[in-house]
Amino acid sequence: MIVEHSVTEIVLFCVLVVVALWFDLHAHKADKPVSARNAALWTCVWIALALVFAGYIGYSFGAEQVQLFLTGYLLEKSLSVDNLFVIMAIFGSFSIKDAFQHRVLYYGVLGALVLRLIFVAAGSSLVAMFGPYALAGFGIFVLWTAWKMWQSMRSGHKDEIVDYSEHWAVRYTRRFIPVHNQLHGHDFFVKAPDSAGKLIWKATPLFLCLVVVELSDVMFAFDSVPAIIAVTHDPFLVYTSNVFAILGLRSMYFLLAAGKRYLRHLEKSVIAILAYIGIKMMLDVLGVIHISPLISLAVVMGLLAVGVIASLVPEKAAK
Known part of the structure; x- marks a missing residue:
């Protein structure tokens, strides 16, 4: 069932999103880690906004439409859980x-808003054309990332990258555009000398x-x-x-x-979840x-619970 939506609904939705994003940016202007308390507060804010919008949909178009909206919202939430670990x-x-x-x-979210609009407009045709190939490649990337994280964890130290000259993304991208081989604060672009000075x-x-994060959203x-x-x-x-x-x-x-900062065994759960996501994608493509999303969500939540519980057990008791 498709309901005709007026310009008012579209404008209301756009204004709500833009205002919320502006407040979010203003609240996180400083370059500092986001605390668990702050993240929990904003999680509640975004859920509340979704429920307010759902209430408006229900008031304007009836119970069936709000049920469809909430079903889509919860489905996307559950499917997005995999993306959290890939982003990490x-x-x-x-x-x-x-x-x-x-x-x-x-x-990344701003880019995702545009990319999702393209996907919704294109419908299933875009998926039918490129989906299997894109998902196969991304599944391999996720498995490779899980392996690299496992190697890093077993080595017992995590080196901070200062020179990115040999990083895979830099080596590939510099064939097409100029790339600086070092981070420059929070800047995405910087003026630097080329080979001629x-x-x-x-x-x-x-x-x-940022580009790889955007690509991960496209894959999901x-x-x-x-x-x-x-x-x-x-x-x-x-949409x-x-x-x-x-x-x-x-x-x-x-x-x-x-949670990963404070729970010592959570990283192992993250690695296991990444391996599961990669294998799941490959099995689907083949x-x-x-x-199903429900089974996938149950596996992810189960692995997370194991990591949390193991982290809460005192080390002497665990031995």
Whole structure:
């Protein structure tokens, strides 16, 4: 069932999103890690905004429409959980400090809003054309990242990258655009000399990290957008439920990151979850088995619970 939505509803939705994003940016202007308390507060804010919008949908269009919106929202939330762990792995791969992660995710969300609109407009045709190949490649990338995290954890130390000259993203990207081989604060671009000594604009590794985060959202959109379209064919409900779920993803990530800092065994759970995500994607692409979102969510929550419980057990008792 598709309901005609007026310009008023579209404008109301856009204003709500823009105002909330402005407050979010204003609240996190400083380059410092996002605390667990702050992340929890903003998680509640984004959920409350989604529920307020759901109330408006229900008031204006009836119970059936609000049920479709909430179903799409909860489905996207559950499917987005996988993306949280992939984003954590991407930040680890680029050795991005906690202080700069909010900036990357903030602009990552802005890009995701545009990319999801393209996906919703294109519908399932985009998935049918590129989905299997994109998901296969990304599944391999996720498995490789899990392996690198496991190696880093076993080595007992995590080196901070100062010179990115040999980083895989820099080596590949510099074939197409000028890339600076060092981070420059929170800047995505910096003026630096080229081989001839002339000052030119170069992308920093932080910008390359942002691009990879955006690509991860595209990969997960291949799964989530068709799933929500199967629930409702109303483009407005598909897009708005997607957007509200994405807006809260960033705060959920910082809750997870805060837990990883304080729970000593949580990183092992994250690695196991990444391996599971990669294997699940490959099995789906090969047509071996399709694991439902509910089962996937249960596995992720179970592995997280194991990591949390193991971290809460005193080390002497564990021995």
